[in-house]
Every structure is written in structure tokens, then in C-alpha cells.
Amino acid sequence: MKSLFSGIIILLLVSFSCFTSSEALTSNNENITIKWDLMTWTPDGYVAVVTAYNYQKQRSIPSPGWKMSWRWARQEVIWSMVGAKTTEQGDCSKYKGNIPKSCVRKPTVVDLLPGTPYNQQVANCCKGGVLKPDLASSFQITVGAAGTSNSTARMAVNFMFTAPKQVYICGPTKNVMPTKFITSDRRRTTSALMTWNITCVFYKAT
Numbered sequence: 084m085k086s087l088f089s090g091i092i093i094l095l096l097v098s099f100s101c102f103t104s105s106e107a108l109t110s111n112n113e114n115i116t117i118k119w120d121l122m123t124w125t126p127d128g129y130v131a132v133v134t135a136y137n138y139q140k141q142r143s144i145p146s147p148g149w150k151m152s153w154r155w156a157r158q159e160v161i162w163s164m165v166g167a168k169t170t171e172q173g174d175c176s177k178y179k180g181n182i183p184k185s186c187v188r189k190p191t192v193v194d195l196l197p198g199t200p201y202n203q204q205v206a207n208c209c210k211g212g213v214l215k216p217d218l219a220s221s222f223q224i225t226v227g228a229a230g231t232s233n234s235t236a237r238m239a240v241n242f243m244f245t246a247p248k249q250v251y252i253c254g255p256t257k258n259v260m261p262t263k264f265i266t267s268d269r270r271r272t273t274s275a276l277m278t279w280n281i282t283c284v285f286y287k288a289t
């Protein structure tokens with residue numbers, strides 16, 4: 084009788100803790116959203132602006148900052164980046180003459196430091212990966228060997244967002260309504276060609 088009773092207590096405790104952890108992952112809306120806006124097509128791919136928004140009220144990403152990685156759907160390469168850099172070039176031996184910045188299947192990108200020359204910056208870049216609550220961090224990426232239309236470009240998948248002593252879990256890449264931008268004279272709106280969103284949620288501190 085006594086062991087049945089403690090069994091019930093343990094079951095209750097287990098279901099309680101399951102409830103609270105799934106609660107933390109779902110109904111709490113706090114997240115880091117990565118938005119991938121395709122801005123223009125190029126002869127072999129596209130230029131995108133990638134932005135990470137910190138939608139967490141209390142949690143900052145401290146120095147030495149965030150890292151972002153993903154897996155390409157095919158054999159895409161990174162021709163160039165503005166406002167961030169890749170950590171690894173990988174095997175670009177297929178390329179002669181013009182050599183991509185990165186040919187790895189799973190590139191990792193880090194922010195640039197404050198004080199980066201102005202011609203290597205984009206808006207919201209270059210904070211050494213520090214990302215305070217309610218702020219955003221952006222970089223521009225030129226992707227090659229990618230599709231050159233919205234029926235052939237493939238979404239990057241398996242996103243990972245990492246931060247010092249923080250573990251995040253990212254969901255799938257979603258094709259969403261293209262972002263609308265207002266021109267600086269506020270007269271016109273333009274639109275991204277395609278927009279992909281990835282939502283990452285804080286999982287635990289390490």
C-alpha cells in the first residue's frame with residue numbers, strides 16, 4: 084500500500100515536470116527568430132539579408148557572441164558576406180579563378196567586431212555577436228550555386244543558434260510572407276523576393 088502510494092506521488096511529480104518543461108518550450112513566446120530575406124537574384128544564386136531578432140525580455144547574448152550555422156540543401160557556396168564572416172572555407176577546389184569564401188556544407192557564421200570598416204558593414208551588424216533584448220543583428224550573404232528563382236532556390240535547413248553558456252533549439256525553416264520594406268523616403272514599399280523564418284527557443288544554461 085505504501086509503495087503504491089509513493090508510486091502515485093512519483094507519477095504526479097513526473098507529469099508535473101513534463102508539463103512545466105513543455106510549457107516553457109511552447110506557450111512562452113520568447114524566442115530568437117532568424118529571418119532570411121532574399122533581396123536580389125544573381126547569375127548563380129541570390130543576395131540575402133539575414134537578421135536574428137532577440138525576442139527575449141531578459142536574456143542577452145553576451146560577448147564573445149552568437150554563432151549561427153545551417154546545412155545547405157544542395158551544393159551552395161558563400162561568395163561573400165558583409166557584416167559577418169564564416170569560420171571555415173572548406174574544399175573549394177571545384178572553383179578556379181573566383182574562389183568562394185566558403186564551400187562547406189554546414190557553414191558557421193560569426194558577427195564582426197565593433198569598429199569594422201564602414202564599407203564592410205550593414206545596418207545592425209558588427210556588435211561582436213552581442214545581442215541585447217529587443218534588438219536585432221544582421222548580415223548580408225551572397226549565395227552561389229543556388230537556385231536563381233523562387234521555384235529553384237532551396238531553403239537552408241537544420242539551423243543552429245549558439246551563444247556563450249546558452250543552448251537554443253531551432254525549429255524548421257519556414258517559407259513565410261515576403262517581408263515588406265519601406266523606402267527611406269517613405270514613398271514606396273518594396274518586398275523581399277522570398278522570406279524564410281526560423282524560430283529558436285532557449286533550452287538551458289550550461
Ligand SMILES: *[C@@H]1O[C@H](CO)[C@@H](O)[C@H](O)[C@H]1NC(C)=O
Binds near residue numbers: 112113115
Ligand atoms: C517569437 O516571439 C515574438 C515576440 O514575443 C512573438 O511575437 C512570436 O510569435 C514568437 N514566435 C514564435 C514562433 O513563437
Ligand SMILES: *[C@@H]1O[C@H](CO)[C@@H](O)[C@H](O)[C@H]1NC(C)=O
Binds near residue numbers: 233276277
Ligand atoms: C516569386 O518571385 C517573383 C519575383 O521574382 C515574385 O513576384 C513572386 O511573388 C514570387 N512568388 C512567391 C510564391 O514567392
Ligand SMILES: *[C@@H]1O[C@H](CO)[C@@H](O)[C@H](O)[C@H]1NC(C)=O
Binds near residue numbers: 117118259
Ligand atoms: C518572420 O519573422 C519576422 C521577424 O521576427 C516577423 O516579423 C514575421 O512576422 C515572421 N513571419 C511569420 C509568418 O511568422
